[in-house]
Amino acid sequence: MRTVLGVTLALTLAACAAPPAEVAAPAPPPPVAAPTVAIAPPPIVARAPVALCERGSVAPTRDGRLLNHFPYPGVSESVLLPAPPPLDDGGACRVHPAMLGDLNRLIAASNADPAVAGKLRSVSCHRGVAFQAQTFCAGILSGRSMGFRDRAWASAPPGYSEHATGYVVDFGTTDRGGCPDADACFAATPVGKWLIANAARYGFEMSFPAGNKQQMKWEPWHWRWVGTSAAVPGATAARATFSQARKSFPARPRPE
Numbered sequence: 401m402r403t404v405l406g407v408t409l410a411l412t413l414a415a416c417a418a419p420p421a422e423v424a425a426p427a428p429p430p431p432v433a434a435p436t437v438a439i440a441p442p443p444i445v446a447r448a449p450v451a452l453c454e455r456g457s458v459a460p461t462r463d464g465r466l467l468n469h470f471p472y473p474g475v476s477e478s479v480l481l482p483a484p485p486p487l488d489d490g491g492a493c494r495v496h497p498a499m500l501g502d503l504n505r506l507i508a509a510s511n512a513d514p515a516v517a518g519k520l521r522s523v524s525c526h527r528g529v530a531f532q533a534q535t536f537c538a539g540i541l542s543g544r545s546m547g548f549r550d551r552a553w554a555s556a557p558p559g560y561s562e563h564a565t566g567y568v569v570d571f572g573t574t575d576r577g578g579c580p581d582a583d584a585c586f587a588a589t590p591v592g593k594w595l596i597a598n599a600a601r602y603g604f605e606m607s608f609p610a611g612n613k614q615q616m617k618w619e620p621w622h623w624r625w626v627g628t629s630a631a632v633p634g635a636t637a638a639r640a641t642f643s644q645a646r647k648s649f650p651a652r653p654r655p656e
């Protein structure tokens with residue numbers, strides 16, 4: 401019995417003392433290729449030269465401007481509505497409906513001021529891309545302008561006019577006093593002065609003020625509607641439309 405116990409004990413001790421069986425180290429995992437992170441390349445914005453008037457082409461600048469004008473998509477003409485009288489002259493003045501409330505208030509206010517009552521009229525409102533092409537290219541083809549850049553100082557190339565948005569009115573006056581339409585002298589007419597003093601109260605701002613850094617001709621007759629505040633219905637969309645221009649080249653005067 402002792403012998404058996406001794407063997408048992410010896411076996412047990414031997415088992416305890418035995419070094420642990422060598423366990424094969426697990427094979428290292430095969431190298432895993434680093435996951436490919438899909439990083440979208442920066443969008444390639446087309447900067448292809450834009451053909452103009454079948455006379456040549458001009459490359460836009462990095463901010464998308466062509467001859468200093470920002471691009472503006474044309475509003476669907478089905479959206480437009482006639483401007484209120486006296487601005488709508490036989491259906492020629494059609495505007496974005498979002499501005500109608502303010503435009504009516506502006507007209508009413510002007511009619512309530514003896515200095516300008518009944519004198520407000522429109523010269524141009526919405527202009528589609530095709531019409532803008534005619535307007536722009538007429539100055540080129542007639543030889544009245546030296547070239548694209550000179551022409552663009554006073555007229556936007558097609559696809560780059562604020563008028564295409566429907567948010568713009570070129571105002572005029574029945575009391576011209578010898579001042580032609582769409583001329584800097586408009587600023588000195590009673591209606592021009594009244595607009596400079598009051599239009600911002602009705603959500604309109606002068607897109608191209610005197611000395612603007614956008615290098616546009618001073619256009620005291622050209623007013624775009626952005627609403628008196630972003631809370632005005634439709635103003636958010638109008639402000640988004642002009643956001644680049646408003647940020648880079650603020651209008652003056654302008655709504656707060």
Ligand SMILES: [Zn+2]
Binds near residue numbers: 568622623
């Ligand atoms: Zn204009």
